[in-house]
Amino acid sequence: MMIDNNFEENSALEMDTSDGLLKYREMFHIPKIANGEYSIYLVGNSLGLQPINTIQYIQQEIKTWKILGVNGHHEGERPWGSYESTINNKMASLAGSKVDEVVTMNSLTVNLHLLMVSFYRPTQERYKIMMEAKAFPSDQYAVASQLKFHGYQPEEGIVEIEPREGETTIRTEDILKTIEKEGKSIALILIGGINYYSGQLFDMKEITRAGHVQGCVVGFDLAHAIGNVPLKLHDWDVDFAAWCNYKYINAGPGSVASVFVHNRQGRNEDLPRFAGWWGHNKETRFEMPSKFDPIPGAEGWQISNLNILSAAPLLPSLDLFQEVGMDALREKSVKLTGYLEYLLNQLNSEAFTIITPSDPEQRGCQLSIRFTSGGKTIHERLTGKNVMCDYREPGVIRVAPAPFYNSFDDVYRFVEILKEIV
Numbered sequence: 327m328m329i330d331n332n333f334e335e336n337s338a339l340e341m342d343t344s345d346g347l348l349k350y351r352e353m354f355h356i357p358k359i360a361n362g363e364y365s366i367y368l369v370g371n372s373l374g375l376q377p378i379n380t381i382q383y384i385q386q387e388i389k390t391w392k393i394l395g396v397n398g399h400h401e402g403e404r405p406w407g408s409y410e411s412t413i414n415n416k417m418a419s420l421a422g423s424k425v426d427e428v429v430t431m432n433s434l435t436v437n438l439h440l441l442m443v444s445f446y447r448p449t450q451e452r453y454k455i456m457m458e459a460k461a462f463p464s465d466q467y468a469v470a471s472q473l474k475f476h477g478y479q480p481e482e483g484i485v486e487i488e489p490r491e492g493e494t495t496i497r498t499e500d501i502l503k504t505i506e507k508e509g510k511s512i513a514l515i516l517i518g519g520i521n522y523y524s525g526q527l528f529d530m531k532e533i534t535r536a537g538h539v540q541g542c543v544v545g546f547d548l549a550h551a552i553g554n555v556p557l558k559l560h561d562w563d564v565d566f567a568a569w570c571n572y573k574y575i576n577a578g579p580g581s582v583a584s585v586f587v588h589n590r591q592g593r594n595e596d597l598p599r600f601a602g603w604w605g606h607n608k609e610t611r612f613e614m615p616s617k618f619d620p621i622p623g624a625e626g627w628q629i630s631n632l633n634i635l636s637a638a639p640l641l642p643s644l645d646l647f648q649e650v651g652m653d654a655l656r657e658k659s660v661k662l663t664g665y666l667e668y669l670l671n672q673l674n675s676e677a678f679t680i681i682t683p684s685d686p687e688q689r690g691c692q693l694s695i696r697f698t699s700g701g702k703t704i705h706e707r708l709t710g711k712n713v714m715c716d717y718r719e720p721g722v723i724r725v726a727p728a729p730f731y732n733s734f735d736d737v738y739r740f741v742e743i744l745k746e747i748v
C-alpha cells in the first residue's frame with residue numbers, strides 16, 4: 327500500500343481542507359464537554375457517534391407503531407416483517423458477502439454462542455479451539471464455556487498464539503506454523519479479525535486457507551474490523567463471522583448485532599443449530615407448522631423477530647457507508663492513523679511505545695499506546711483536557727481516529743495535549 331508520508335510539509339488544517347470526507351463530520355453529533363467545547367473523540371472503537379439522521383429513523387418506527395399497531399409488520403414506510411432484508415442488503419457490502427450470507431440479530435456474544443453450536447463440533451481427536459492471545463474477555467469466556475459444555479477443560483482445549491518474547495504483535499508465520507503443527511487436534515479457529523487490545527489486523531485470508539488445509543472450521547470476531555477495514559468474507563472462504571454494530575458502524579449502544587455464514591455452510595441443513603420461528607421458511611412461517619424448515623443462508627440462524635427500535639439506527643448509518651464506500655474511508659483512515667503515528671514518533675518520548683503494528687496492512691484505525699508507567703494517571707489527565715479515549719490494563723491507552731468524523735486537527739490537538747502531559 328502506498329502512503330503519502332509527507333506529513334512534515336502538511337499542516338493538520340491543510341490536510342483537513344483537502345480531505346474529501348471532512349463534510350461527513352457534520353453528519354455526526356460530536357459530544358461536547360462541560361464548557362460547551364467539542365471533545366476530541368477518539369473512542370469510536372468503543373462506541374461510534376450518532377449520525378444526525380438516526381433520530382428520524384427511530385421516530386419513524388415509533389410513529390408507525392402508534393398509527394398502525396400490529397399492521398406495521400406489513401404496512402408503513404418500512405414494514406417490520408422485511409426490515410432485516412433491507413439491512414442485509416447494505417450490510418453485505420461491508421462484510422464482502424452475498425446478501426443471503428449475512429443476517430442481523432441478537433448481540434455479539436450471544437451470536438458467538440449460537441454460531442459455536444453449529445460450528446464447534448468437537449470429536450475425541452479434534453476438540454481444540456485456537457484463539458489469539460489477549461482475545462476480548464467475552465470471547466474467552468464464551469469459548470471456555472463452550473469447551474466445558476462439551477466436557478473439556480478450557481486449559482487443555484484452548485490453543486493460544488502469542489507474540490514472541492519481546493514482541494508486541496503476533497507474527498502471521500507463527501499463526502500458520504501452529505495451525506500446521508496442531509491443526510489435526512483443532513476443531514475451530516476463532517480469532518478477532520482485529521484484536522481489540524493491540525489493534526493488530528490479522529491476515530484472515532491466509533489463516534482461513536491454512537485452517538481449511540488442516541480440516542479446521544474458521545470463524546472471526548469482527549467487532550473491531552467491520553466498518554474499519556475492507557472485508558471479503560465470501561472470497562476469503564471464511565466459514566462464519568460475527569460482529570456488533572455499535573463500534574465503527576455507529577448504530578448506538580448495545581445495538582443489534584450481525585453474523586456472516588458462508589453459503590457453503592448456510593445451505594447445509596445437517597448442521598445442528600438452535601432454531602426459532604424467525605429462521606423458518608418465510609413462505610410457511612405464518613402457517614405455524616410444527617416442523618422447522620430453515621431459510622437457506624444466514625437468515626436460517628434467526629431465532630426471534632427483529633428488535634426494530636434497536637435496528638432502526640442501522641439504516642441511516644449503513645446509508646452513509648454506502649454513500650462514501652469502504653475504499654474511500656480506508657484511504658483516509660490509513661492517512662489519519664499514519665499522521666497520528668508520525669506525530670507520536672516525533673515526540674521521541676521514552677514514556678511510551680506504540681504496540682500496534684506500524685504496517686498499515688496489519689492494522690485498522692486504532693493505535694494502542696503502552697505507557698512505561700502511570701498510564702492510568704495519564705489517561706485521567708487526557709480526560710481532563712477534553713480528550714475521549716480509553717484505558718485498558720496494563721498501561722495501554724487506545725486511540726482510534728475514525729475517518730468518518732475525526733479530523734487531522736483532532737489528531738494534532740490530541741498529540742499536543744499528550745506532549746504537555748508526558
Ligand SMILES: *Cc1c(COP(=O)(O)O)cnc(C)c1O
Binds near residue numbers: 436462549
Ligand atoms: C466489543 C466486543 C465484544 C462485546 O460483546 P457484546 O456481546 O456486544 O457485549 C465482544 N467481543 C469483541 C472482540 C469485542 O470487541
